[in-house]
Amino acid sequence: MTDQAVPPLLSAEVSWRCEPGVNEAYVWLSDGTIAGHRDLLTGTDHLADPAYSDLLTRVLADWLAREGASCPPAVEPLPWVPEGRGILGWLGRRRARREYARQLTAYRDHRLDHPAWKAPTDPPHAGWRDLVRNEAGQALWEHAATLPKPGLLDAAGRREQRAWTTGALGEETVAKQLWQVARPGAWRVLHSVPVGNRGSDLDHVLVGPGGVFTVNTKSHRGANVWVGPNTFMVNGQRHPYLRNSRHEAARAAKLLEAAVGTPVAVRPMVVLVDPRSVNRAKAPDDVAVVTRMELVRWASRLPTVLTPEQVDAVFAAARRSTTWVTPERRRGR
Incomplete structure (x- = not known):
């Protein structure tokens, strides 16, 4: 060679x-x-x-x-206490304590911002792609880039382009809140997870002690939302968000079960971006409906249903691109 x-x-x-x-x-x-x-x-x-x-x-x-x-360094920074007597020695020790506190805070922030699970681990010869690389809104931005630039009088073209870019920005906004859920270390999150071979994807997949969730982001800034057992209305108009979210979760559960080897319960979730009001008095029990600003508090209140070992096992399967391909296609049929 x-x-x-x-x-x-x-x-x-x-x-x-x-x-x-x-x-x-x-x-x-x-x-x-x-x-x-x-x-x-x-x-x-x-x-x-x-x-x-x-x-x-x-x-x-x-x-x-x-x-x-x-x-991050292998060990936390160690305090350094300068020698000296009198006022100069006291001032030196005070500066050293402040510097140590600053370094320790920076070290711990770095550890939180760079968890090991966020580092891609796939060599190409493994036959799969690590989905932690995917950015929120990636599929929507890619589609928006393929649209022809609308002309001055092309109102329909501008509306279509605005719809795709608004959706992408909404997914990025929700991703920031999901990171606040995952940053302390117990939860894991993936974005723009491709499913099947027809261009479908999951906006986000959240895995943690509270369970496994497929997250469907919906941008309806300033809108009035009403949620019933099987009805989702935005400004008086029906949307199939509950049905679609249930379908996504059921499909994800089957694929994850096939990859992990044991049943995986997946709960659907709809996250709303900055609506004016949300009426959830009759919301269904099987679909979580929250606003983006409620995500951190919502996750903190969930009962623990998965051990850390189970979280790692499910996320190890979820991050593999081949997990989200149907078994028939995986075998080349």
């Missing part, structure tokens, strides 16, 4: 290993072979073949500029 150039049609992908004392980035080719990896602690490259040197350097430079992959 050393005398041959890298095949021009192969693309490269990076997986990251971030653990206490370990920070390594691996470069994989699209044909399933590894080009090498870099120890980000020492800056040392380990190549599968010298011919991949330029490729590894270029791919990792782009990836590091985009991701900024810095692992």
Whole structure:
């Protein structure tokens, strides 16, 4: 291989290993072979073949500029107490305590903002894509980009473009609140989860001690919402949100059960973005209907139904792209 150039049609992908004392980035080719990896602690490259040197350097430079992959330190910072007597010694110790408190806060914030579950772990040769890479609203933004630019008098075209971009912005808004649920560490969240082969996707999937939820985001800013056992009305107009959410949850439960090997209860959920009012006096028990600002409090009040081990097992299956493909298609039928 050393005398041959890298095949021009192969693309490269990076997986990251971030653990206490370990920070390594691996470069994989699209044909399933590894080009090498870099120890980000020492800056040392380990190549599968010298011919991949330029490729590894270029791919990792782009990836590091985009991701900024810095692992937290293996241990918390230790306090440093300067010596000294009198007023100068007291001032020095006071400054040291303040600096230590600042470093400790920064360290703990970093650990919360960079949990291990958010690091993509899939090499291409594994046959699946890690869905933690997906951004909220990704499918909607991609579709909006394919729409022709509406003309000055094309009111219908502007309405269609506005509908897609409003939906995408709504999913991004809800994703920020879902991150507040997941940030303390017990919950996990995925966005824009593709299901099947017809372009369908789940806005969000939330997994935690309170259960597994498929989250359907709906942007109705300033609207009046009324929810009944089987009816969802926005400003007096019916919408099939309850039916669609139930269908999504039932489909997700079947796919997750097939991947995990045990039954997985999935509850549907509708999250509203900034409505004027929500009447849930007759809301169904099987579909959670909340506003985005209620998400954190809602999650904190849920009873515990999954152990940490069960959360990890379900999320490990949920983050694999192959989980959301029907078994028939997975076998190539």
